[in-house]
Every structure is written in structure tokens, then in C-alpha cells.
Amino acid sequence: MTDSATTRTEREDFQATSDPALLESADRGDATNLLSYQQLYELWERQQWRTQDLDFSQDREDWANFPDDEKFQRMYGLSSFFIGEQKVAEELGPMMRAAPTEEMRIFLCTQIADEARHVAFFNRFYDEVGVLESSNLQDRLVETSAHLNPKFHELFDEMLSSRVDKLARDPGDLETLVEAITLYHMVIEGMLALTGQHFIITYNEDNGTLPGFVEGFNNVARDEHRHVAFGARFLREMAQADTRYAEAIQRTLIESGPAADGVLTPPWYEEGMDLFGVSLEETREFAMKALERRMKVIGLAPVA
Ligand SMILES: [Fe+2]
Numbered sequence: 001m002t003d004s005a006t007t008r009t010e011r012e013d014f015q016a017t018s019d020p021a022l023l024e025s026a027d028r029g030d031a032t033n034l035l036s037y038q039q040l041y042e043l044w045e046r047q048q049w050r051t052q053d054l055d056f057s058q059d060r061e062d063w064a065n066f067p068d069d070e071k072f073q074r075m076y077g078l079s080s081f082f083i084g085e086q087k088v089a090e091e092l093g094p095m096m097r098a099a100p101t102e103e104m105r106i107f108l109c110t111q112i113a114d115e116a117r118h119v120a121f122f123n124r125f126y127d128e129v130g131v132l133e134s135s136n137l138q139d140r141l142v143e144t145s146a147h148l149n150p151k152f153h154e155l156f157d158e159m160l161s162s163r164v165d166k167l168a169r170d171p172g173d174l175e176t177l178v179e180a181i182t183l184y185h186m187v188i189e190g191m192l193a194l195t196g197q198h199f200i201i202t203y204n205e206d207n208g209t210l211p212g213f214v215e216g217f218n219n220v221a222r223d224e225h226r227h228v229a230f231g232a233r234f235l236r237e238m239a240q241a242d243t244r245y246a247e248a249i250q251r252t253l254i255e256s257g258p259a260a261d262g263v264l265t266p267p268w269y270e271e272g273m274d275l276f277g278v279s280l281e282e283t284r285e286f287a288m289k290a291l292e293r294r295m296k297v298i299g300l301a302p303v304a
């Protein structure tokens, strides 16, 4: 791990989220550090930021100077995040309504606002940096979707959407909520988004590129750690309450494994290629280590 990556995850504001993946105590299955729903809400109040404050002028110059093949490779990560943020923002409403306590619902309301801000962040980056031909949010989402991996649709449009549609019809269906939170907070945010963010930020920091993007993406990552901390607390409580829910978590992780692994792999990937300066194997290991720590805290993985 480079210095910039070590420094980032050790930053006080990142540690403050209590995401088990950032805490060594998680290796022992220690859940005492997890924030309560109320504390997570209060942390959200303290961790506000504005997309309009970011300065993308250097990013625009950097982007114009990237060779075409580098632009093309960077489009996979950018597109997956831009569309991913838009999809999760839209799916969270029914999940919020189905959450069983008021404290959970209040926190999930803050998360909906965060996901909207993440969409606005990407939209502003694309606009200011001149990434695409399109000139509005809807058209940009369509244009950038050409870069996605088909597994992305399987994970978001089939697995996650089907659960969320079910919750919209029956908000009392707690087992489906457990499945949806496993997919959303553990797989999509915890394994995929935070892994991509980690390597993309580190690569840009090491190369001194896209400083406005790096600043905003760090804020997005901090938000995601807070979201995942909510997911870890919720799933731990549910797994302890009933083995049926513990089984639902494990079943959903197994079901989504191949699609999640597919999303980590760009459609143009060839064996042995580096992705943002690291191997696909290293990317997978990072995602699995983060999942393992969270599962230990949830109580569903053996502790050392
Ligand atoms: Fe997000």
C-alpha cells in the first residue's frame, strides 16, 4: 500500500465512520466500535461537503492531455461509478421505508441525500472536464453506459432491483430487506465501490493527476464508509435476531459473487493487464479482505 492510501484510511474522519474494514479490531470480531444509528446520523451532520466548491480546472487540462487509450480505460471506472451512484440513489427509497425503526429510517434518508450528491459530483466532473459530447445529466448517463460490463446490469437491474420492487410492494418483508442491504451495503458499496475508489484515488494521487476529482472522490469514499458502517450494524443485529436472516446474508453473498467479480473486471480486460497500477488479483484481494472484516463484525466469519 502506498503512503497516500495508508494516510487516507487512517485519517480521523475516515476512522470516525466505524466501518469495520478500516479497523484492526474487526479482525477479532470486535463490534464495540460500531456507531449507533443516532451516532451515524450525527456524523453525517458533521461530514457535509459541496460539489460546487470543487475546482476542476487542472482536471480539465489533465484529461485533455491523457492519450486516447488511457481515456478509454479510465471510462470504465468513471462510468461504473456515475451510473452506479444514480441507480443506488433511486433504489434506496423503498429500502428506507422498509427499515424497521425510526432511527434506521432517519439515517437512510441522509444516505439518499448523499447518493444524490454523488451523482451531482460525477455530473459536474463530466461537465467541467469535458468528458463526453452530451450536455445534460440524462444524456450523459446514456452515453457513458456504453462502457459498462454486462455483469453490472445483472447486479443492479436484476438482483438489487427485484428486491427493491418486492420491498416497495411489501415493506414488512424483513428477509428481503436483509438481502437488499447485503447487496447494497456489503457488495455494491463495501466490496465494489470502496475497492474501486481506493485504487483510483491512489493511482491519481501517485501520478499527480485529476486533483479536483481526487478531492471530491475522497469525500464520496468517506460517505461510503459511513453507509457501510450502517449496513454492518443492521446486518449484525438481524443475524443475531434470527438465523433465518443470517442465512439470507450468506445466501445473497454467494448468489451475487460471480456478478460482483464481473463488475471488478472491465469488458476489455486481458489476462495479466494492470488496472490503475495493480493486478486484478490484488483488486480482488482488497475487496475480499474488506468483506471478511465486516463479516467478522457481523458475526458470520470465523475470527482469528
Ligand atoms: Fe454513493
Ligand SMILES: [Fe+2]
Pocket (backbone or CB within 6 Å): 114, 115, 189, 223, 224, 227
Ligand atoms: Fe453509498
